Amino acid sequence: MDLTTAINTTIKNRRAVFPPMYNGEVIAYDVIEQILENALWAPSHKQTEPWSFKVYSGESLKDLSQYSSNWYKANTPIEKFSEKKYEKTKKKALQSSHVIAIIMNRHAALVPEWEEVAAVACAVQNMWLTATAYGVGAYWSSPKYAIHGDDFFNLEPHQKCLGLMYLGIPVDGLEFKAERAPLEEKVTWI
Ligand SMILES: Cc1cc2nc3c(=O)[nH]c(=O)nc-3n(C[C@H](O)[C@H](O)[C@H](O)COP(=O)(O)O)c2cc1C
Numbered sequence: 001m002d003l004t005t006a007i008n009t010t011i012k013n014r015r016a017v018f019p020p021m022y023n024g025e026v027i028a029y030d031v032i033e034q035i036l037e038n039a040l041w042a043p044s045h046k047q048t049e050p051w052s053f054k055v056y057s058g059e060s061l062k063d064l065s066q067y068s069s070n071w072y073k074a075n076t077p078i079e080k081f082s083e084k085k086y087e088k089t090k091k092k093a094l095q096s097s098h099v100i101a102i103i104m105n106r107h108a109a110l111v112p113e114w115e116e117v118a119a120v121a122c123a124v125q126n127m128w129l130t131a132t133a134y135g136v137g138a139y140w141s142s143p144k145y146a147i148h149g150d151d152f153f154n155l156e157p158h159q160k161c162l163g164l165m166y167l168g169i170p171v172d173g174l175e176f177k178a179e180r181a182p183l184e185e186k187v188t189w190i
Pocket of ligand 1: 014015016017139140141143163178
């Protein structure tokens, strides 16, 4: 496959693949490292490179599972609490091979926050596309337990968690329905 076909195919085939769709296999270390390496090549204004990552795998997935389900229980009013959602939250990390916490490191004196959020999002897209190319299922999750997880993730005052990337090898035979609005709706040629 030539480079243009490879990039077009990878971009179009990238899907949000959720933990219940993972088969329990552990992703090879080299693949995770390449996913992280490709994140580093995202653009950033004034080269602030505002991304950093905390990788959960093996035993530490149990800590994340405990933390996320406890957070949900502690922060959900009793009348809104759902046992099903609690169990689903608890299982997510355990169904995953790796979970990567996506951290933004602010450079408030240099650039506005939106530019650093955008740069981190570019890094996440690099990771997501790399995962797709390697046959790894992934999705960017932005639950409150992650966004408010400063203590759990041991963040410094200039850092913010922008969510979690859950990763695993997809079970065989998954089929995805994906649609996008057509180009004519999104583009005005001047
Ligand atoms: C910034 C961001 C945050 C997201 N947070 C969540 C989330 O919390 N829960 C979820 O189910 N999906 C989340 N997603 C994934 C989207 O739901 C998914 O990308 C969208 O449905 C389009 O599907 P596709 O990625 O398969 O094309 C997030 C995506 C982005 C870009």
